[in-house]
Amino acid sequence: MTGVKRNLALAGVAAVALAGGAAHAKDIVLKMAVPDWPPTRIMQDLANEKYKAPSGNNVKLEADFIPWPNYYERLAASLTSGEKKYQMAVSDSQWLGAFVEGGYYMKINQFIDNDPEWQEIFNDLHPNLVAAYSTYPHKSENYYGFPQMPDVLIVYYRSDVFCHEDEQKAYMEKYGKKLPCTGEEMDDVDWDQVRSFGEFFMRKKGEMLAGAPADDDFFGIAYQAGKAYDFNIMQVNAFIWQHGADIWDETKAPQGQAEGVVNSPEAVKALEHYLSLLQYMPPVVKTGTMDIFKQDELFREGKIAYMIQWIGFGESTISPATSKVHDKVAFAQHPGLRGADGKIIRWANIGGQPFVLTTWNSDEITQESLAFCKWWLSPEIQTEFAKRGGQSGRRSVYERPDYVTFRPWNRTWAPALDWQKDVWHVPDFFELLVQSQEEYDKAITGQQDAKTTMDNIAAFQQRLLTEAGLIE
Amino acid sequence: MSTLVSPALPQAPRPAPRIALWMVLGAILGALVVMVGALFLLPPAVGWWVALAGCAGAAILAVAYAWERHNYGPLLVAPALALLFLLNIFPLMWSFGLSFFAFRANRLAPPRFVGLENYVGVLSDPVVWERLQTTALAVVLTVSLQMVVGFLLALLFEKQFPGRRYLLILVLTPMMLSFVAVGAFFRYYYEPTFGLLSQFVRIFTGQPFILLDTPAGAMAGIIFADAWMWSPFVMLLVLAGLVSVPKYLYEAAEIDRASWWRRFRTITFPYIRGLLLLALLFRTIEAFKLFDVVFLLTEGGPGTSTETIAVYVYRLAFQYFRTSQSAALAYIILFIVIVLTNLYLYFVNRRAREA
Numbered sequence: 001m002t003g004v005k006r007n008l009a010l011a012g013v014a015a016v017a018l019a020g021g022a023a024h025a026k027d028i029v030l031k032m033a034v035p036d037w038p039p040t041r042i043m044q045d046l047a048n049e050k051y052k053a054p055s056g057n058n059v060k061l062e063a064d065f066i067p068w069p070n071y072y073e074r075l076a077a078s079l080t081s082g083e084k085k086y087q088m089a090v091s092d093s094q095w096l097g098a099f100v101e102g103g104y105y106m107k108i109n110q111f112i113d114n115d116p117e118w119q120e121i122f123n124d125l126h127p128n129l130v131a132a133y134s135t136y137p138h139k140s141e142n143y144y145g146f147p148q149m150p151d152v153l154i155v156y157y158r159s160d161v162f163c164h165e166d167e168q169k170a171y172m173e174k175y176g177k178k179l180p181c182t183g184e185e186m187d188d189v190d191w192d193q194v195r196s197f198g199e200f201f202m203r204k205k206g207e208m209l210a211g212a213p214a215d216d217d218f219f220g221i222a223y224q225a226g227k228a229y230d231f232n233i234m235q236v237n238a239f240i241w242q243h244g245a246d247i248w249d250e251t252k253a254p255q256g257q258a259e260g261v262v263n264s265p266e267a268v269k270a271l272e273h274y275l276s277l278l279q280y281m282p283p284v285v286k287t288g289t290m291d292i293f294k295q296d297e298l299f300r301e302g303k304i305a306y307m308i309q310w311i312g313f314g315e316s317t318i319s320p321a322t323s324k325v326h327d328k329v330a331f332a333q334h335p336g337l338r339g340a341d342g343k344i345i346r347w348a349n350i351g352g353q354p355f356v357l358t359t360w361n362s363d364e365i366t367q368e369s370l371a372f373c374k375w376w377l378s379p380e381i382q383t384e385f386a387k388r389g390g391q392s393g394r395r396s397v398y399e400r401p402d403y404v405t406f407r408p409w410n411r412t413w414a415p416a417l418d419w420q421k422d423v424w425h426v427p428d429f430f431e432l433l434v435q436s437q438e439e440y441d442k443a444i445t446g447q448q449d450a451k452t453t454m455d456n457i458a459a460f461q462q463r464l465l466t467e468a469g470l471i472e
Numbered sequence: 473m474s475t476l477v478s479p480a481l482p483q484a485p486r487p488a489p490r491i492a493l494w495m496v497l498g499a500i501l502g503a504l505v506v507m508v509g510a511l512f513l514l515p516p517a518v519g520w521w522v523a524l525a526g527c528a529g530a531a532i533l534a535v536a537y538a539w540e541r542h543n544y545g546p547l548l549v550a551p552a553l554a555l556l557f558l559l560n561i562f563p564l565m566w567s568f569g570l571s572f573f574a575f576r577a578n579r580l581a582p583p584r585f586v587g588l589e590n591y592v593g594v595l596s597d598p599v600v601w602e603r604l605q606t607t608a609l610a611v612v613l614t615v616s617l618q619m620v621v622g623f624l625l626a627l628l629f630e631k632q633f634p635g636r637r638y639l640l641i642l643v644l645t646p647m648m649l650s651f652v653a654v655g656a657f658f659r660y661y662y663e664p665t666f667g668l669l670s671q672f673v674r675i676f677t678g679q680p681f682i683l684l685d686t687p688a689g690a691m692a693g694i695i696f697a698d699a700w701m702w703s704p705f706v707m708l709l710v711l712a713g714l715v716s717v718p719k720y721l722y723e724a725a726e727i728d729r730a731s732w733w734r735r736f737r738t739i740t741f742p743y744i745r746g747l748l749l750l751a752l753l754f755r756t757i758e759a760f761k762l763f764d765v766v767f768l769l770t771e772g773g774p775g776t777s778t779e780t781i782a783v784y785v786y787r788l789a790f791q792y793f794r795t796s797q798s799a800a801l802a803y804i805i806l807f808i809v810i811v812l813t814n815l816y817l818y819f820v821n822r823r824a825r826e827a
Contacts (some may be wrong), residue, residue, distance in 0.1 A: 073790050080577040080793070091734070098793070102578040164639035199528050217680070227773040288773040303665065371582035427579070430791045445685055445774030 004079040010402075026057045029370050032088040032355065033075050035183040038315050039149035040090060042388045043376070044057060050384075051375060056159040057159070059368050079104040084360045088369050090148050090353045095228075096136040097427040099356075105144045110426075111370055112143060121377050126150075132422040133354035139251050145354025146373045149312065152416040153334050153348045154409060156299060156317060157306045160328040160453035161201065166209040171200055183411060186332035190344055191273065194306065194335050197221055198280025201305040220280040222298060223308040226291030230433055233423065234349045235308065236274050236440055241347030241421055242337040243270035248432075248461050250424050254472040258461035263454035271450040275443055288441040300324060308334060310351045311416075314409045315389040333407035333416060340346040350420035352391075358359070386410070393417075428468050435460050489540040496530075496537045503530035571799035578793040590800035600784065600801065607781045610695065611759040617699040618755055619748070622706025629707065630714045647704045655768025658697040662769070687777030690770045694778055697765050702755060709751040713744030746820060753816045757809055781805060 028339050034040040040063055047061035051180035064086070066074045072095065078085050079099060091099065099105045112118040121128060122143075129150050134143040161167060163181040171179035175196050180186040198220035203209050205216050216420055224235040240247060247269035248258045261267075292310060300316065300323040306435045316322045317329055357369050375381060382392035387406050391413055392398050404411045424432055436457050443453040465471040506526035510519040531554075538547050547650040571590055573583035594600055631642055646654070664670045673681035683689045717740060725735045763782040766772060772779030785805070787796035 050719050076578065076793070098578055101580070103580045264734045283670075283680045283682050287664070287690075287770075288680050288775075289659075289684070289770070295741065298665065301666075377746050430793075434787060434791060438772075442775035447687070447777075 001230045002051060022335035023330045028053075028059045028365065029062050029064045030087045030153060030365070030369055030372060031064060031085060032087045032090065033078065034063045034065060034090045035068045035071045037312065039069060039276060039312060039385075040065065041392050042385060042390055043148070046373075046381060046384060046388075050381070051372065053368060054371055055368065059372065062370065069314075071231075079358075080085050085360070086358055087361050087365050088357055088372075090129045090357055091145065092353055093132045093145070093350070094423055094425060094429045094433070096144055096354075096356075097138075097425045100136045100144055101427045104358055104363075106359045106366070108143050108145075108357065108370075109141070114348065117374065121246075121374070124393060124396050126393050126417045126432045128350065128417055128420040129352075132350045132420065133352070133393075134241050136425050137250060137253075138425040145443075146377060148353050148355040148376070150391050150393040150417075151235070151310050151312045151352030152413070153308050154311050154412045154416060154418060155186060155189075155306065155334060156309050156314075157330055157332065158200070158302075158304075158328055159330040160325075161210045161305050162186075163331075166208070166211050171196075174200065180332075183330055183332050186330070186414075187337050187415075188344070189332070190338040191277070191335055192211055192338075194221060195277060195280070197306045198277060201281060202316060216303065217282075219282045219298075219304050219425065221277065221308075222281050222285075222290065222295045222304045223277075224290065224292055225281070225285050225288065225444050226294065227288040227437055230293055230437070232288075232421075232440045232444060233433065234351070235434050236271060236422065237421070238334065238336075238348040239270040239274040242345050243267070243273065243430045245270050245402070246464065247423065250426050250470065253426075253465075253470045257471060258465060261458070262461055263451075263458035266455050268450050269456060270445065271440075275450060278444060286445060288370060288445050299329075310472065311391060311413070312351070312408060317406065331412055334419070338421075347417075347421060348419055350422050364458040370375045370402075404423040418440060425463075426468075426470060428464060428470070431464055435464075486707045489537075491533065491537045491540060493537070496534050499530040499533045503527050550650070559589060565610075566691060567799040569794045571803055573796050576793045576798040577795040583796070588703055590797050591730070591804070594797060594801045594804060599661055600781070603781045606777070606779060607760060607762065610691065610698075610762055610778075610780055611756060613691070613749045614695045614698045614702075614759050614762070615752065615755045617695060618703045618706050619702040621699060621709055622751065623748075625703060625707040626710035626714055629711055642717045643707070644704045649701070651701075651764035652768065654697060654701050655765050658693065658700075658765070659769055662693050684770060685774065687773060687774060690778045694762075694765055694769055697769060698759070698762065701712060706751045706755065709747045710744055713747040714740065717743045753813060756816075760805070760809055760812075 034043075037186060044061060044063045044065075051059065051061065053059035072092070075089055075095075076099075079089075079102065080314070091105070096105065100107075112122060125147065128462065129147050130143075131139050133147045133150070134145045136142055136144055143398075159181070160323040162179055166408050168179050168181070171177070177187070177193075177196075180189055180193075181261055199218035201209075201218060203214045206213050207218075208214070209218055219292070224231045226232055237247060243266045245264050246261055248262055249256045281290065282303060284294060284298075292313070295304070295307055295309055296313050296316070298304050302324045313329070318326050320326045323329075334346050334348045336344040336380050338344050346357050355373065357366060357373075376385075377394065379394065382397040383400070386397065389407060391410075392403075397403065398410075398414050398417075403413075423429070426432075439448075439453045439456050439460075440447045443450060448456075462471060503526040508528070510522035511520070535547060535550070538544070549813075570583065570588060572585060574589070575581075575583040576584045576774040625643060629636060629643075647656075657787060660666075661668050662683045664668075664680045669683060670681040673679075682692050721739045722735065725739060730738070761782050762780045763786065766778055766780050766783055767786075770778045774785050781801075785798055785801050788794045788801060
């Protein structure tokens with residue numbers, strides 16, 4: 001190559017590079033509505049630190065952190081007002097139907113179908129997560145969301161109390177069984193044993209607890225029994241499914257009925273089972289305000305021996321800054337009903353959220369949003385997220401041998417995923433939800449029995465869903 | 473003054489106004505036609521701007537009309553009126569119109585005219601009647617309690633005593649707190665495990681006290697919280713009435729050896745009656761809209777035993793997204809409040825005439 005030619009070529013390369021640079025280096029902000037809690041905070045931090053858009057654009061994630069208790073109203077207000085403020089949103093899976101029917105959430109099938117990388121990601125995600133977080137109608141092939149923070153119910157228990165030798169001895173004397181101490185022992189616990197924990201660990205102030213007088217009343221167990229939002233149905237559903245009953249199944253619409261299914265004898269028995277354990281919980285349960293936040297607070301204050309809670313609350317429980325029991329807590333799988341074969345049936349209601357794309361964005365923004373989601377779901381970032389306290393739904397990530405070492409509760413994660421089901425995704429979910437919550441609350445506060453409760457719920461659902469055309 | 477000076481000043485003859493009244497009226501009428509036409513016929517994105525342009529055109533003509541005639545008073549009031557219309561009256565009318573359509577804000581289907589169906593639906597809904605009964609109970613209880621406590625407090629603060637000023641500020645504080653703070657505060661106050669109330673009762677009974685576990689207890693908790701917050705308001709109004717009673721009347725009564733009860737009935741009460749009714753009116757209207765404390769304290773529970781109509785409207789509008797139905801219910805509530813208000817005003821006026 002002559003000198004001139006080489007210079008020309010160099011100039012050409014430089015020109016292309018310059019032109020390319022000028023054409024691509026655009027500043028793009030992706031505004032995302034998110035609930036304010038650690039999993040979304042970690043996402044924002046990771047995006048700030050590590051995200052570089054493959055397009056070469058200068059893409060920034062701007063998460064709008066909204067407190068959990070009024071997240072639904074704030075997001076719904078923004079979407080329905082038509083202000084088109086958000087390019088993406090973290091959405092509870094139950095909201096999919098309501099906001100898809102409103103035309104706010106974008107269908108993503110076409111992007112998955114045409115992109116082998118997306119197909120690889122979706123094949124790698126646990127199918128229960130895809131069904132819960134992506135599909136509307138529920139369990140159909142229509143995809144709308146990607147998992148942001150998958151969440152499941154697990155057991156938090158006080159290792160100092162359960163493993164104390166005095167307690168071990170006393171429990172053995174009373175029940176003729178070993179009091180579980182290690183996580184593996186606690187995994188193999190059914191509801192009957194949970195009841196025994198409840199009975200066994202109810203202590204009055206001053207009574208001996210783990211070798212010392214209790215400085216305040218101490219309670220055996222706690223799970224959700226709150227009237228607000230979904231703070232009792234999420235736990236009641238676990239009992240319903242474990243007892244072999246079912247909630248109204250939208251995948252069978254419009255033939256599937258509510259009457260006869262929702263109030264089946266098994267469902268009534270399931271609710272009775274749920275109600276029978278409430279007596280071993282802190283007295284606040286009688287007021288119908290034992291929500292996930294109350295449970296969390298009581299556990300961190302050191303007043304509860306055994307609690308069923310979302311995995312997402314783990315971080316604040318093991319932090320010395322926020323928890324009195326940070327060094328005394330261990331984790332295990334959600335309990336269940338022991339079947340005839342001795343195996344435990346652990347069906348539980350899935351928590352967690354997908355994120356979705358909104359429909360009003362330009363193609364460029366849509367592409368950037370998809371690129372961001374792909375980055376988020378990449379194995380490196382998912383691993384990093386898990387290392388900082390989040391959870392990954394990708395098999396290749398949660399099956400890594402070191403995954404269980406990231407956090408003490410991670411050993412419960414993979415087995416839990418197989419046992420997850422979700423509530424309805426239909427647009428009318430909030431009416432179904434509020435009415436169920438109210439009826440369960442009446443049962444929890446002792447105003448009506450399980451049979452009446454289930455009959456009321458079934459009758460209401462039959463009427464509402466028939467009106468909505470979902471039951472024929 | 474000006475009539476004396478003006479002949480001496482050279483004054484240019486006023487130019488004849490170029491804009492006549494019929495033009496302005498015509499423009500307003502035209503704007504209305506344009507607005508209705510644009511909103512119904514054009515796609516929303518364009519229709520809004522055309523309607524707005526029509527309004528702006530008529531407004532500019534009206535301003536020019538007033539300006540030419542040096543009629544500045546209305547011009548100065550106009551911005552405030554425009555703001556009131558835009559932010560208050562227009563949405564009110566809009567939602568009133570909406571209450572005759574079937575519409576859900578989170579669905580794509582456009583509004584469909586259904587006449588009075590929403591009103592019929594709401595009025596024949598047993599849930600609405602249940603919530604109205606709950607609300608009525610709450611209103612009667614909380615307002616009575618506030619009137620009694622407020623009145624007693626006012627009698628106390630009418631007297632001069634050391635530290636009165638500081639105590640008065642303290643007593644007025646609840647009224648100035650935000651609803652959310654009060655709700656959160658009482659939630660902890662009633663909490664059975666570490667709440668103050670429970671701890672206090674436990675001294676005597678040895679058992680934690682759970683106030684909110686029964687419908688009656690939950691109602692009592694809400695009433696107490698609301699009365700705690702708003703009794704000072706009643707006190708302020710009554711106190712204003714009490715200090716306006718001329719001292720000589722009491723002195724004369726004392727000379728006549730009138731009993732305390734007679735002094736109260738014939739001197740004090742007539743002076744504060746109007747203000748008492750005003751307090752009653754304000755508090756009833758407010759209590760009818762009782763929402764915050766209920767929502768924060770019990771979420772309407774246990775079950776639905778403390779769910780007021782305001783909470784139900786909120787659920788209809790923002791959780792169920794039955795937008796037009798919630799508008800209909802809101803207008804029914806507005807109607808009830810207006811009737812109540814007028815009843816009060818009628819009584820006040822009748823008493824005033826009698827006096």
